[in-house]
Amino acid sequence: MKRxxxxxxxxxxxxxxxxxAVAASFLHDGLSSRATPTKFEIMLARNARHLATPASARLAQNPLLVSAEDLRDARLHFADHCAICHANNGGGQTMIGGGLYPKPPDLRLPETQNLTxxxxxxxxxxxxxxTGMPAFSNSGGHGGMLDSWKLVHFIRHLPHLTATERIEMERYNPKGPDERAEEQxxxxxxxxxxxGRKPESQVHHQE
Ligand code: HEC
Structure with a gap:
């Protein structure tokens, strides 16, 4: 046979x-995002993403050296912007994350940690x-590229996150008005x- x-x-x-594989996945789950992608689908998606990332971007070096201050900044930023899907510990067990297809992966595992x-x-x-993963460049509250590089350091730190750090993050997780009032x-x-004094947010100023 010819080559x-x-x-x-x-x-x-x-x-x-x-x-x-795709047909079987649709027949089994319809278009529900509750389903979990098969290993084969995950492998295909990761390879496609890898190929779609320019080689120069993959090789880019973090311009920031790790410092305790930047790590804390990134940790609180993560609590505010990322934990809603990824959870404070990066494990991805959140109400929003669980309803996404594909779901946010556990950022502490080698699949993520082995990315450059x-x-x-x-x-x-x-x-x-x-996927549900948004682009953060120039999004409100995200302070530009340096914030992203700080987050890269924080993702490397996630497998070693301490309980004290995680508890501090909880104070920075986005909250609804009820939770804020209760806290007050x-x-x-x-x-x-x-x-019996009313929390600040419920006091009506009549001036
Ligand atoms: C609305 C939900 C949502 C938010 C908010 C979110 N992510 Fe994600 N993220 C996802 C999903 C879903 C994926 C999986 C994408 C995929 O399968 O390729 C993901 C993937 C990732 C990955 C790739 C991990 C891997 O191994 O493939 C990184 C890194 C990441 N997110 C970091 C962040 C950071 C940092 C923030 C905050 C600045 C953030 N995410 C905010 C949903 C979210």
Whole structure:
């Protein structure tokens, strides 16, 4: 058999396999995002993402040296912007994360930790198309490229996150008005303010 014919057969077989895998996935789960992608789908998606990242971006070096101050900045930034999907510890077990397809991976595991700094930076800046992962470059509250590089250092730190660090993050997780009011009441109580005083947000100023 000619080499070209052999190549065509191999490519055709691979495409057929792909179509069957995708069809099976749709037949099984419909278009629900509750489902979990198969290992095969994850492998294909990661390879496609890898190929779509320019080599120069993959090799980019973090311009910041790790410092305790930057790590703390990034940690609180992560609590505010990322933990809603990724959880404070990076494990991805959140209400929003659980409902996404694909789900946010556990950022502490080798699959993420083995990505280069440049790749992590690229993902944070550009997001991942067709997934819930947003692009953060120039998004409100995200202070530009340096913030993304700080986050890269923090992602490297995630496997060693301490309980004290995680508890501090909880104070920076986005909260709804009810939670804020409750917190205010607790603080008032602890600081000995008169009981029954309304939290600041509920006081109507009539001037
Ligand atoms: C709305 C939900 C959401 C938010 C908010 C979010 N992410 Fe993600 N993130 C995802 C999802 C979903 C994926 C998986 C994408 C995929 O499968 O390729 C992901 C993937 C990633 C990855 C790639 C991990 C890997 O191994 O493939 C990194 C790094 C990452 N996110 C960092 C962040 C950082 C840092 C922030 C905050 C600045 C953030 N994410 C905010 C949903 C989110």
């Amino acid at each position: 070209r014919t052999l190549l065509i057969i191999i490519v055709a077989a691979a495409l057929f396999g792909l179509v069957v 700094d440049g790749e992590l930076f690229w993902i944070i800046e550009n997001g991942v198309r067709f 009441q607790e603080n008032d109580f602890l600081s000995g303010a008169a009981p």
